[in-house]
Amino acid sequence: MPSRTITVHHVRAMLHGAERQGIDTVPLLRTAQIPPLLLGDDRARITEVQFARLFRELYRATGDEFLGLGAAVSRPGTFAMMCHASLGCRDLGAAMERGVTFYGLFPGGPDLTLEHRDTGSAVFAVRNDLEHDYFLAECLVIIWHRLCSWLIGRRIPLHWAEFGHPPPPHKDEYGLLFGCPVRFGAARTGAGFDEHWLSAPLIRDEAALEGMLERAPFDLLSRREYGTTVAEQVRRALARALRTSPRLPSLGEIAARLAVSPATLRRRLAQESTSYQQLKDAVRRDAAIAGLAEGTEPIADLAARLGFSEDTAFHRAFRRWTGTTPGAYRYENRGYEIRGYENRGQQS
Structure with missing residues (x-):
């Protein structure tokens, strides 16, 4: 995929x-x-x-x-020790509380909170006013959500995610990234979920934790498993189909595979802030960028493999996606890679 x-x-x-x-x-x-x-x-x-x-x-x-x-340095190994400290807890709620307490011990560390609402929901949030930018707060929410999902072996569905900054130019990325409705201009950055997940038992042991920590935190930032959203199921089906055929299945065909009606599939994707067309474009765009950046496949062959009947149609789509042409993108990536290797060779 x-x-x-x-x-x-x-x-x-x-x-x-x-x-x-x-x-x-x-x-x-x-x-x-x-x-x-x-x-x-x-x-x-x-x-x-x-x-x-x-x-x-x-x-x-x-x-x-x-x-x-951040406002202060988080020394390498801090995250690992927090994970080890939380692993022996009786359930996810206790593990999250211990993690919040752990990071609260460090001056200048992120101000993490776990709140319980009367509505039966819980909120994990970063209250720190990160004066430099909001990227760290967003990453912390993503990592905590996926770490918690990993600890119980199931993806925890998020009801919403909110961010303490105005909508950025790439605001459309957030719905897919968090798999839920998003809003901007909030007082903090955080996410809400059903409180019943806090009573879920932890299923991971020390050996599993050591394996996860070898790839953390990037593995947690990029992980999208444990149950998965409807959008991820559709994306996976489209990506799998693209490996064997340039013709991607229609929305109706995907709906039939998921045993729902096309109208239901459209509604569920809309609830996750996306659409079938957006997912189809994203799968083709990502395959095109990966092919140009990391491969040597001729551009005409790549266009045909991605389902474009003409090179010109592929060029128009790629320019719409990235603002440049396939040839220019490959030249910058491959050319810079070669120059980088040459520079390293001269320095050695």
């Missing part, structure tokens, strides 16, 4: 901490094989592989689990 691509807005946000520390981020981008010129285009996107490389380079360069984005 083609990996998702990531908007350049998140790349810029992730670099802010290192830039504030005076770290030259160009070598880090070079190692991650991300052309710096892409950062100037609001519609540009990178692959998850490139994003993971950059995350690891920033982690190494800053020596901070928060990548320099």
Whole structure:
């Protein structure tokens, strides 16, 4: 299944901490094989592989689990110790409370809260007013949601997610990222879910935790399993079909596979802030970007494999998705990668 691509807005946000520390981020981008010129285009996107490389380079360069984005440094190993401290709890609610208490011990750490509502819902939120940007708060909510889902072995459906900033240019990304309705301009960043999940028992042991920590936190940022949303089921079906045929199934065919009516499928996707057409475009876009950034397949062959009858149609779609042409995108990625290797060779 083609990996998702990531908007350049998140790349810029992730670099802010290192830039504030005076770290030259160009070598880090070079190692991650991300052309710096892409950062100037609001519609540009990178692959998850490139994003993971950059995350690891920033982690190494800053020596901070928060990548320099927080008010204080979170030393490497802090997240792991929080996980070990929470693993022995009787249920998810106790584990979350222990994690909130754990991070509350560090001066300048994030102000995490777990609230119980009279309506039978619970809210996990980051109350810290992160003065630099909101990327860290968003990442903390994502990581906590997916860590909690991992601990109980089931994806916890979110009722809503809210963010303490105005709608950004990439606001349409959020519904798919969190799998629920989203709102902006709130007093904090957080997410709501059914309170009954707090009584779910933890099913993971120390061995499983060690395996997860080897890939954390990026694995938690990119993970989308444990039950899954309707949008993810549709996306998975589309991506699976694209591997074997350029013709993607229709909405009616997908609905039949999920044993629902087309109208029900449309309604459920709308509840998750997306649509069948958006998912179909996203699957083709992500496959195109991955093919151009990491492969050598001729552009005409790639266009045909993705279901475009003419090269011109593929070029128009790719420009609409990214603001550039397939040829220019490949040149920047492959050309910069080659120049990066040459530069490293000259330095060695």
